[in-house]
Amino acid sequence: MTEADRDVFYEAVSAYPNGRSTAARLALTAREQGYGGVVLRTDPDRETAVGPANPTEIADADGIDAVDGVEIRTDSPGSASGALGEHRAEHTLVILAGGTGEMNRFAAEEPRIDVLARPMAGRGDVDHVVARAAARNGVRIEFDFSSVLRTSGGRRVRAVSDLRKLRELVGKYDVPYVVSAGAGSHLELRAPRELAAVGEVIGFPREAVLEGLSEWGRLAARNRDLQGGSFIEPGVRVESYDEES
Amino acid sequence: MCALPKHLRPRWRYLAVGIERPPDSSLDRRTFQRALWAAARELLGDPGSADCDPTVMRFRFDEEGRTGEAIVRVRRNERERGRAALACVSDIGDEPVGLHVRGTSGTIRSCEERHLRGRSDSGSEMTVIFGGVDRPARKRGGERVDVHTEEGWVGATALDIETETSDREQRE
16 A cells, blocks of 8 residues: 555545534544545434534545435335435435345345445345345445444454355455445544454455445545536536537 | 574564543553553454564553553564554443554654654633534644533534634624
């Protein structure tokens, strides 16, 4: 990893009122740790966040990219589908929290979803059907490091073995993926190199972790381009006419 | 016992670590060292932890600003595993702790010179308007402000708050 690579790493964070730090504080700390951007997992039900600055203000003040994302947390595909229709056009990134077989399956089969977060949380599980569907629809599966970093004992052992299972499936079916420490406060953020080091200990190749961190940034850039107005359909875009060329 | 000849001595690498804690929590060298050993043992196991041997060489924690710095020594070829153990120190004494490896060096002296910053700005108490309500807060270095709410301390920056004085100026 060289200095020039620093800006490509992104981390997805839960900011106040869901987390214990505001988006601006998380962004400030993330920049110090070498991230190029943060994805804000806004909760649509608590979107009327008090006080905190919006992504553009944060980007201007802290010199770090702040991506306007939304994390849909429901337990039924029906209400998730409704929320999806409502938020897809408004936000750059749409993340769906998995954690049950039903929700994981729904997310994997829905191309409008960018990221399936925490698929192994709770009683959630991912099988070859979900993995194949996610690969086909371009839904990124998230490797959530939060339990490895912040729990211990049996819970952590289960989290590590879940990550291993997920890693094997993702490798087998070539599923796109993202990596996150699932930070809810600026104290829970860990730098890209630290996450890569932890990943190495639990069996991830170092490059895979860094790749997963930069995937957030690539996703954000792609969606901004698609939502930017110059994009009409694949292969067709509106561009300003340059007379000299 | 006589000292080992130089070419037989273990080679070390020194990690400069930045520490941050929420207001109202403290940290001393022994507690930090114990938490680091515990994290290394849990993550790397006994043999891995013995190989890595993370030892706190320098430690400073500023009670006012709730930030600190440490230099942690690890065996030279175990640098990445030491980094992983540090990343897994998430709580000390039921309060969260933020750790960040600022850099590594081959000697303590160059580690201090290159990566340690000395005393941080001490925190000052103030009242801020956060989410439309007056709340007690502590200012930290730079733009950082910690605001006390019903749910505990919330990390914020100058962007998120209005200070009492600036608010009054606006009204006038």
